[in-house]
Amino acid sequence: MDGGSNSSASQRAAIAPAADDVRAQLDRLIASPDLDVPARARKFLRYVVEETLAGRADRIKAYAIGTEVFDRDPSFDAQTDPVVRIEAGRLRRALERYYLSGGLSDPVVITIPKGAYVPHFALRTHAVGAHASAVDALSPAAPPTGGPVVAPPSRQWGPWLGVAVAIACLVGLVLWGTLRVGQPPDAQASAPLPLGGPTLVVIPFADLGERPETRVYADGLTEEILSQLARFREITVLGRETSRGIPAGADAARIRRDLGVRYVLEGSVRAAENRLRVTGRLLDARTGTVLWSHTFDADLLVRDLITIQDDIARKVATAVAQPYGIIHRADQIRNGARWPDDLEAPACALGFYAYRATLSEESHAAIRSCLEQAVALHPAHATAWAMLSHLYLDEDRFGFNPRAGSSTPIQRSLDAARRAVRLDPANVRSLQALMVALFFAQQPTEALEVGERAVALNPNDTELLGEFGTRLGQAGAWQRGAELLEQALARNPGHSGYYSGTLAVYAYMQRDYARAESLIRQAALKKFPPYHFVAAVIYAQIGKSQEAAEARDEFLRMRPTIFEHWDEEMAKRNYRPEDVAHFAEGARKAGFPVPVQTAAESLLAARLEH
Structure with a gap:
């Protein structure tokens, strides 16, 4: 062999x-x-x-x-x-x-x-x-x-890993036949899975080590990955009791047949001398296709085992389960990257993340309608309410498909977010929605407190990190906000347009216009109105008049009346007066119809007088 x-x-x-x-x-x-x-x-x-x-x-x-x-x-x-x-x-x-x-x-x-x-x-x-x-x-x-x-x-590792994986798979296939022996007939039968989208099971990581303690490492890592994955509410992860009963190397098709899951996460751990190597793989249980694979190497002399396990588990969970991650993209492909016909909450969630990746007005109305029908069918589904909160808010902050009525978009957004939190106080998506709704309701202190709570619950969620980093920056904590956005970008390049655009604003506020230009050119968000405003002020500051004019004209085409309410628009985003004044300076250079003196500039002038 x-x-x-x-x-x-x-x-x-x-x-x-x-x-x-x-x-x-x-x-x-x-x-x-x-x-x-x-x-x-x-x-x-x-x-x-x-x-x-x-x-x-x-x-x-x-x-x-x-x-x-x-x-x-x-x-x-x-x-x-x-x-x-x-x-x-x-x-x-x-x-x-x-x-x-x-x-x-x-x-x-x-x-x-x-x-x-x-x-x-x-x-x-x-x-x-x-x-x-x-x-x-x-x-x-x-x-x-x-x-x-x-x-x-x-x-150096290739031949040994090949042999070890082959042995592990062979032993696993032999053991699989004994999995159900001695158990009640229904112990492994497919149970109805809760509403919540894709389902995943983690097979205990295989021990391929030359050291006796490698088995302990493998077991510990499997437990930590299960704990990290459980933080993501968009997927359903089968419990550790179910996972423990599956031998390493078990056939994915058989697992799907017996447990009804769509995805299988498996891997191996090898320790030799002071080196640790962990390999993880995500399989589509329906086809057996490897959707994701990664190898992690660590030095046991440099970092302790607990730190290594936590770091690897976090990286695996983030890559696999985060919004815009591997499972999300696989589900988009499976559904032909189109809006699903059925109105179940998980299907709407898939469309919601597709919308968030592009922020286009064209898809906003259909997704809002789908989620409204989803919460009518499933009124206890917290994540659906949280997503609906974002869509209501986007009627106001982006001007997408506004509805007439006695209740304002921000109030409807707050109501939906608060309902989501009541239904599931530990749901990160619910807390994220409440944070954003409070922020645009001009309650930034309360909003950031909710954001801190959400990040403490799941520091791996890049959707949350990016959103919280953005709000911190708008409130003036640009440095910490940028650090969170950089983390989100490093962990989730698939959503790089949004992160790059927000980092461009950070660079602009620091007057690093060269970096701001580089970042805004990476933000492929041309259907998103604020993109064109940010691009225009950046180009204007570096003297690229033609590009500034093109971006200005596109923004005014999409949001023609926004400058009639400049002070109100800036206030709802909780920018500091000096940051608003800096935006106004760039906007005037770009040719936008900014008021002769904004409220923020008046406030700064009054401060100087005193």
Whole structure:
């Protein structure tokens, strides 16, 4: 068995794709909707691949990419303008996701190794199975230094992990037949799962270690992952008692048949000397497809085991369960990325997150209607009420599909959020909705207190971190707000447009206009009115008059009357007077019809007089 595994790994390492095959794969990637990056990142990918194939890999540096791909001027400094680093990280993560989803059957794998911008090429052989080929092809490898096409080097852990996983799977399949022995007939039967969307079960992580305590590590990690996953209310996670009864390596299809779950999280733990390696995988139980896979390495001499377990469990739970995460995207694909026909709350939730990713007025009304019918059918569903609270608020703050009536959008938003919290006081989505509604009801102190409570309940939720970071910044705590947004961006690049746009506001307020420009260009939110206002004031401050005028005209087309209520609009967002004055300065430069003297400027002038 050892010899066969080593031989297979060596054969895979010896195969390198031809330049024509790499170019064909590049064209496939550029054209694929499964590669979830904007046009600028596709341009980045084509540039580094073509330069490598032309034998100019040594020229692929941050400065060259910045000037030749992102049109920076000759004074470009990668230390102060992070555009290359940010786009490289976004592209690297998007390629990993692509090859674990839509690109599972592609013959050539193109990756961007960490710490460099030179791409790596590998020819994927399918004889060893889709799981192994996907993991092997995405394993970290040194960037090419010689010719344009380089095969992946063998890794110290590769052969042993292959053997250990094979043994674990074999033993698991044998043990699975005994799982139901001695149990009552209904012990493992499918039970009705609560309303709440996708369902997940965690198989105990396999012990592949050379040390006797590795079993303890594996058990502890499984428990911690279950605890972290339970914080996300959008998914239903089967309890630890059910998880413990499933042997490592059990067949996903059998688990789905017996437990009725859609997703299976499995993994392995290996400890040797002072090193710990953890591999996690998320499977679609219906098809057996690997939707996500990642390897974590840790040094037991540098950090204690409890800290390592907590860190890895947090990263796994965040990647898998967060809004816009792996499960969310898989459900979107399963539903054809369209608005579902049925009006059950989980289906509406799927549409809600699609709306939040783009913030378009076109989808707002349909999703609001769906959620209203969902809460009529399921009045005790807290998350649906919380989502509805956001949609009511968006009638006011973005001007999306406002309704006439005695009750204002903000009041309806507050009522829905408070109902959500009453139904489930520990539901992070409910607390997030209440935080935002209170904030726009001009109760920032109470809003931020609720936000702190929500983050304490689930510090892994990037949707929450981004929202709370935004409110902190608007209230004047720009530094802490930016730190939370950076965390959200690092953990959840799939929602990078919103985070980049808000970070652009932070950079603007710090008068770092170069960084603000870089960030606003990464925020693909052109259907979102505030995007155009922020872009206009940034461009105006750096003297890009034509781009400022284009953004100004687009914003005025979408929100033509907002400047008639400038002071009210700024007040409801709880900006400090000095920040409002800074916005007004940029807005005047951009040609917006800002009042001659705003309320904030009058207040600042009065302070100076005293």
